[in-house]
Amino acid sequence: MITLIDRYLLRDVLKALFAILLVLALILLANSFIKLLKEVASGDLNSNLLFQLLGLQMVVYIPRLIPPAFFFAVLYVIGRMYRDSEVVALAACGIGDLRLYRSLIFVVTPIALLTGWLSLYVQPWASRLSAELISMQRGQATELAGISAGRFNEYSRGDLVLYVESIASEKKRMRNVFVQQRRAGVLSLVTARQGYQYVDEESAERYLVLEDGVRYEGSPGEADYRISEFERYGLRIKGAEGVVAKVNRKSLSNEALLSSKSIRDRAEFQVRFAQVLGLLVFALLSLPLSRSMPRQGPFGRLVLAFILYTLYLSLQGVAENWMIDGTTAEWLGIWWVHLMLALIGLSLLIPDSHHYRRMQRKLLRGGA
Known part of the structure; x- marks a missing residue:
């Protein structure tokens, strides 16, 4: 049953998520629009396809933007609750971190399902359609299109x-x-x-x-x-003959990637699924990273979170290259990056656990 606290977190996190997602999408939209406009000006792209390709590129980008947007949205909302002493008031009522995680589950579950659907199915479709439109436009270039x-x-x-x-x-x-x-x-x-x-x-x-x-x-x-x-x-x-849409692995279906003998194709599937795992892992990390004192500013935690997310992206790229080169086993793939971050998140929760505090009090009494 969804309680008042769950609805409170759900509302605030979704509002912050949409705001951050909108800003990131507008930045990428402007960047993509400039690149496509240059191609139109040089004659490499038909102006009629400009907004179609722009929309398809945004569909490709959205699954990649949701995990960092959600991460920073939770950091902002929970951090504000710490600075406004709302978390202290909740703790006085017997509502601890585990209860807040339960509220986050109501938020992250539908977003994870949406991210998985977009990353595994919609993103390949958009990449495939974009490649077909570009190939068709190039094939019709000799037809004065x-x-x-x-x-x-x-x-x-x-x-x-x-x-x-x-x-x-x-x-x-x-x-x-x-x-x-x-x-x-x-x-x-x-x-x-x-x-x-x-x-x-x-x-x-x-x-x-x-x-x-x-x-x-x-x-x-x-x-x-x-x-x-x-x-x-x-x-x-003269019409263009034999023009075939260039098929890259980003536009292949999940079934084609899993059944492929190429290690690069199987690595691409893991990269797609990593969007969902990254969302879940950073939901685990968001709560301990959002802790702040009432008079403490939010920027220290945000800088640490930004460094951590940058490190995650770098490690994910390294893990993918190691998998392709055979440095790591295929079953290990890029999953070890998410496992490592999950262990870091769990270790950050240990100091606030009841068992740790009880053991700490016993040690202090014994030393006294």
């Missing part, structure tokens, strides 16, 4: 260069078009007042149809140099 107005757009490794002064958004008609194309060593230049893309329904071939323009073919000064005017000119665009 990522054309940008006001700049030279290069396709087919420089064999096709297209410049469009402006694009009418309502009908996607291009104004003042310049095309340079090289086929079989023959260079041709085409200028047209307007143009548009057309797909033949029968052959499914894609064409760039230009209207009211002039075509120059050959090298100036040679006998075969030709200049021709046209009302309508169709330029067939």
